Amino acid sequence: MAITAKRREADASGHSDPQIAFAGVTLELGGKTIIENLSLGVQPGEFLCIVGASGCGKTTALRLAAGLYQPTSGRVNFDGQPMLQPRREIAIVFQDYGKALLPWRTAAGNVSLALEAGGMPAADRPARIEELLRTVGLPGHAGKYPAEMSGGMQQRLQIARCLAQEPKTLLMDEPFGALDAMTRQGLQDEVLALVAASGATVIFVTHDLDEAIYLGDRVIGLLPHPGRIGIELQVNLPRPRDQLSTREQPEFLRLRRQLFDFIKATEQ
Amino acid sequence: MSRKATIWLWRAASFAVAASFIALWQLIANLKLVSPVFLPGPDRAWASLMRGFSNGDLWSKLAGTLEHMVYGWLVASIAGIAIGAIIGSSKLMRTYVAPSLEFLRPLPVSAIIPVAIAMLGLTQAMALFVIAFGAIWPIMLATIHGFAAVEPRLYEVARSLQMSRLAVIFKIALPSASPDILAGMRLSVTVALILSVVCEILAGLDGLGHWVLLSARAFRSADLFAGVILLGITGYVTSVAMSMAEHRLLAWQAAQR
Amino acid sequence: MSDKAKALVLPLAVLLAFEAWARATHLQSDSLAPPSEIAIALAGAFADLSILAATRDTLLSAFAGLAIGTLIGLALGIAFGIFDTLNRLMEVTVEAIRPIPSIALLPIALIALGFGYRMEIVIVAFACVWPILILSRAAVRSIEPRLMEVARALRLPPAQRVWKIIIPAALPRIFVAFRLSAGIALIVAVTVEIAINPIGLGAGIMLAQQALRADLMLAYLVWIGIIGYALNIGLVVAQHRLFGRVALSGDSA
Numbered sequence: 001m002a003i004t005a006k007r008r009e010a011d012a013s014g015h016s017d018p019q020i021a022f023a024g025v026t027l028e029l030g031g032k033t034i035i036e037n038l039s040l041g042v043q044p045g046e047f048l049c050i051v052g053a054s055g056c057g058k059t060t061a062l063r064l065a066a067g068l069y070q071p072t073s074g075r076v077n078f079d080g081q082p083m084l085q086p087r088r089e090i091a092i093v094f095q096d097y098g099k100a101l102l103p104w105r106t107a108a109g110n111v112s113l114a115l116e117a118g119g120m121p122a123a124d125r126p127a128r129i130e131e132l133l134r135t136v137g138l139p140g141h142a143g144k145y146p147a148e149m150s151g152g153m154q155q156r157l158q159i160a161r162c163l164a165q166e167p168k169t170l171l172m173d174e175p176f177g178a179l180d181a182m183t184r185q186g187l188q189d190e191v192l193a194l195v196a197a198s199g200a201t202v203i204f205v206t207h208d209l210d211e212a213i214y215l216g217d218r219v220i221g222l223l224p225h226p227g228r229i230g231i232e233l234q235v236n237l238p239r240p241r242d243q244l245s246t247r248e249q250p251e252f253l254r255l256r257r258q259l260f261d262f263i264k265a266t267e268q
Numbered sequence: 269m270s271r272k273a274t275i276w277l278w279r280a281a282s283f284a285v286a287a288s289f290i291a292l293w294q295l296i297a298n299l300k301l302v303s304p305v306f307l308p309g310p311d312r313a314w315a316s317l318m319r320g321f322s323n324g325d326l327w328s329k330l331a332g333t334l335e336h337m338v339y340g341w342l343v344a345s346i347a348g349i350a351i352g353a354i355i356g357s358s359k360l361m362r363t364y365v366a367p368s369l370e371f372l373r374p375l376p377v378s379a380i381i382p383v384a385i386a387m388l389g390l391t392q393a394m395a396l397f398v399i400a401f402g403a404i405w406p407i408m409l410a411t412i413h414g415f416a417a418v419e420p421r422l423y424e425v426a427r428s429l430q431m432s433r434l435a436v437i438f439k440i441a442l443p444s445a446s447p448d449i450l451a452g453m454r455l456s457v458t459v460a461l462i463l464s465v466v467c468e469i470l471a472g473l474d475g476l477g478h479w480v481l482l483s484a485r486a487f488r489s490a491d492l493f494a495g496v497i498l499l500g501i502t503g504y505v506t507s508v509a510m511s512m513a514e515h516r517l518l519a520w521q522a523a524q525r
Numbered sequence: 526m527s528d529k530a531k532a533l534v535l536p537l538a539v540l541l542a543f544e545a546w547a548r549a550t551h552l553q554s555d556s557l558a559p560p561s562e563i564a565i566a567l568a569g570a571f572a573d574l575s576i577l578a579a580t581r582d583t584l585l586s587a588f589a590g591l592a593i594g595t596l597i598g599l600a601l602g603i604a605f606g607i608f609d610t611l612n613r614l615m616e617v618t619v620e621a622i623r624p625i626p627s628i629a630l631l632p633i634a635l636i637a638l639g640f641g642y643r644m645e646i647v648i649v650a651f652a653c654v655w656p657i658l659i660l661s662r663a664a665v666r667s668i669e670p671r672l673m674e675v676a677r678a679l680r681l682p683p684a685q686r687v688w689k690i691i692i693p694a695a696l697p698r699i700f701v702a703f704r705l706s707a708g709i710a711l712i713v714a715v716t717v718e719i720a721i722n723p724i725g726l727g728a729g730i731m732l733a734q735q736a737l738r739a740d741l742m743l744a745y746l747v748w749i750g751i752i753g754y755a756l757n758i759g760l761v762v763a764q765h766r767l768f769g770r771v772a773l774s775g776d777s778a
Binding site: 372374380 | 528531532534535536555556613614615616617618620621622624625626627628629630631632633635636637708711712715716719720721726727730731733734737739742743745746749750753754756757
């Protein structure tokens with residue numbers, strides 16, 4: 001568990017340089033303030049979850065981290081550099097996998113897109129594609145079009161494409177929001193395993209409080225209108241996590257209650 | 269009975285019906301219910317068709333028409349896709365230029381022929397211009413629509429992959445717009461055939477249009493019908509070819525349904 | 526500036542630039558004329574009624590052909606839509622005749638009927654039959670099966686079934702086919718006139734070209750464009766007026 005060790009080290013020293021840093025970020029879109037004075041640091045290898053009522057700007061915060069939006073004031077830094085545009089080390093898993101995959105390319109072709117963008121020679125791609133599809137549990141589906149796959153498989157495919165970017169940071173926008181409960185739990189564990197293996201930093205946006213606590217090292221709850229941080233919780237649950245035993249731990253239940261009360265308060 | 273066998277049986281029955289229509293036509297011609305000057309029997313039309321092919325006359329006429337049609341259509345396709353892509357991918361162009369194009373769309377394109385004749389004379393260049401001008405509209409408007417309708421999420425994927433502008437056009441926008449573009453190209457190929465015939469009639473250019481007109485003037489009705497049948501076959505073959513190309517290129521769309 | 530105003534910027538700019546260029550170079554051409562002269566020629570053609578007579582001839586042929594083509598196409602389309610057996614039996618025949626470019630019939634119509642309205646009407650009708658046939662067949666086939674069951678339960682005789690259930694149910698989509706065909710009718714009519722028939726707007730524009738009257742030729746072109754546009758707009762408006770709500774409720778059903 002090299003990753004966990006690295007993470008603890010960072011925690012212990014307390015001030016290793018954050019990989020992603022929001023410094024006083026405000027974003028206005030169409031005359032409305034969506035996010036106000038948001039400051040936030042995400043350590044390398046950290047798994048940060050963002051929750052909040054709908055319209056609190058959690059997806060917007062993610063898009064700022066991705067470089068898809070530029071802040072109206074304040075700065076977003078990645079590895080100490082200002083984020084002026086999206087970069088390949090940062091991969092985004094969109095919620096609407098059906099729209100984010102190229103319907104005219106097969107599973108292999110969709111993964112290949114990221115390799116092409118990264119400039120990998122054509123001869124090296126097939127082996128890498130096969131490896132990536134196996135990693136996300138889609139071996140033998142290389143020739144299928146997205147429309148021939150179930151929702152869960154399509155989301156796995158999108159994750160495979162993101163992994164093909166060999167990202168330092170993975171941004172996930174309610175990736176499992178549209179999936180049924182069984183598929184969702186399976187994918188949660190797979191994402192945890194993939195992240196542990198790659199050591200990537202993750203920002204994971206969800207409206208599912210249990211999911212946030214189950215996955216995260218830290219959970220941030222946003223307040224709406226305009227979006228700002230309302231609560232910040234460290235999740236000190238041991239890893240690897242387990243769908244049954246982790247969710248039964250008193251610490252899990254305590255955090256769950258705390259987060260639930262927060263969300264309930266914001267909705268009033 | 270298997271489904272396939274049923275389909276073939278219906279096909280055969282349908283062919284039999286078509287054959288009986290031809291027999292009826294033959295009967296009408298044999299009984300001279302319509303003057304043979306206007307209506308040759310299918311036997312005479314067929315004989316004329318075969319004669320035309322064996323002495324090479326019809327081949328050269330067919331080649332002439334196909335040449336006009338295909339060149340005009342290709343020019344229209346390349347220009348239509350290029351212009352459509354430029355207009356469709358820019359919000360600015362869409363607000364300023366697209367309405368003018370929509371205004372011009374219902375213009376009967378053949379009305380441009382006299383202008384083209386005035387500019388270029390009764391020449392091949394005139395025919396090429398007219399055919400390309402007529403065939404460009406369906407392609408260009410379909411391309412504009414296709415480019416404007418690309419899923420915005422895919423552009424974000426492209427941005428996060430830091431793809432170049434060229435890569436975005438060829439890997440995202442063009443394939444995404446390809447169903448629209450191909451539908452436009454299928455419409456255009458029909459327009460191109462019609463305008464080829466019109467230009468040949470007007471300008472006396474070598475082709476089936478000219479051939480049927482000359483045959484009509486000389487009251488050679490068998491030759492006339494042979495030419496019309498050949499034009500029908502040309503229309504049929506091109507539309508089948510386009511459907512097949514669409515089917516192959518858009519196999520991914522079948523998966524979506 | 527509103528989007529509508531923005532849409533006018535380009536055409537106005539082109540017209541003004543062309544006018545300025547034509548005046549600056551003292552344009553002498555058989556194919557081009559400055560917009561101001563085109564406008565004057567158009568006004569002149571209205572004043573001596575020549576363009577109005579030509580418009581009447583073209584529209585008469587186009588609408589007569591459209592009416593005949595619509596009737597034939599509708600009758601066949603509805604029959605094919607109702608009787609699947611008939612549809613399957615006629616498939617090869619329809620697919621063999623449909624791809625014949627309408628304009629290829631021109632010489633046949635010419636020797637059989639001579640110059641004039643009749644040959645033009647026949648060719649327009651031939652061109653209009655196919656879109657109407659195919660779209661009305663599809664419209665009839667897509668009628669809610671429940672409606673047909675209602676008709677059967679009510680024991681409506683076949684003629685009433687067609688008149689009271691099928692046509693009203695399929696009408697919104699049939700009108701779309703009609704709108705398409707109306708555009709085709711105008712195009713084919715003008716094309717026949719340009720190619721050979723010495724009547725109407727098409728003949729008018731050809732005569733202007735042969736007389737080397739670029740201003741008059743372009744005036745005709747502009748007028749033909751206006752008619753095409755007006756016809757299209759008129760039918761779109763009619764479609765929204767007549768079927769706006771029906772079409773919507775049909776979609777949601």
